Amino acid sequence: xIQATVNTGNGYSYEEKNGSIYINGEELILDLKKLKLGYYxxxxxxxxxxxxxxxxxxxxxxxxxxxxxxxxxxQLRDRYDKLLHELGLDVNASQKIADLKAPMPGLVVDIPVxxxxxxxxxxxxxxxxxxxxxxxxKAVADGIVGKINVRKGQAVEKNEVLIQLG
Numbered sequence: 001x002i003q004a005t006v007n008t009g010n011g012y013s014y015e016e017k018n019g020s021i022y023i024n025g026e027e028l029i030l031d032l033k034k035l036k037l038g039y040y041x042x043x044x045x046x047x048x049x050x051x052x053x054x055x056x057x058x059x060x061x062x063x064x065x066x067x068x069x070x071x072x073x074x075q076l077r078d079r080y081d082k083l084l085h086e087l088g089l090d091v092n093a094s095q096k097i098a099d100l101k102a103p104m105p106g107l108v109v110d111i112p113v114x115x116x117x118x119x120x121x122x123x124x125x126x127x128x129x130x131x132x133x134x135x136x137x138k139a140v141a142d143g144i145v146g147k148i149n150v151r152k153g154q155a156v157e158k159n160e161v162l163i164q165l166g
Contacts, residue, residue, distance in 0.1 A: 002014045002077065002078050003078075006074055007073055012024055029044075030043060030045075038052060038053040039053075040052075040053075049068055051067050052066040053065055054071065055135070057138070060140060061076040099161045099162075100125050101161055102156045102158055103137070106128040107155050109128065110126070111150070111152060112124055113145050116144065116145060117144070118142075118145075121140065121141050122138050122139065124136050125137050125138060126163060128156070139165070146165055146166045148164075
């Protein structure tokens with residue numbers, strides 16, 4: 001079972017069994033169609049929903065999605081995350097800020113931070129255009145911007161260090 005927290009408040013449990021999807025124990029009858037990478041359409045109880053994945057951070061299992069124009073922040077936790085939390089070893093407690101690397105090849109569109117600037121978790125560090133989509137790269141923890149290794153308009157390769165953080 002997966003726990004989902006939406007907009008740092010409402011909690012939901014998600015479970016798949018026997019080909020069915022259950023939210024908080026209630027079976028959902030839905031039709032899900034992937035339109036293209038990051039874009040989906042769902043028909044649920046006769047209502048139509050357009051979904052766009054705006055951002056996904058695998059290391060923290062946090063996602064930002066837009067459903068019919070409204071933006072939601074979703075934090076996912078599975079049984080292993082719950083166990084790590086109970087042991088005091090969860091990712092957020094032990095996470096050290098790391099250098100910002102390019103998740104894919106692309107073009108640097110904007111760098112809204114400066115060297116020496118203090119940044120908070122979730123703050124935008126860089127905007128990267130890839131596959132005709134702008135990707136907002138954010139800080140995964142509080143820290144200080146060290147050296148910025150790229151400039152606006154520069155093409156970058158996957159895993160290239162864009163900003164050194166400390």
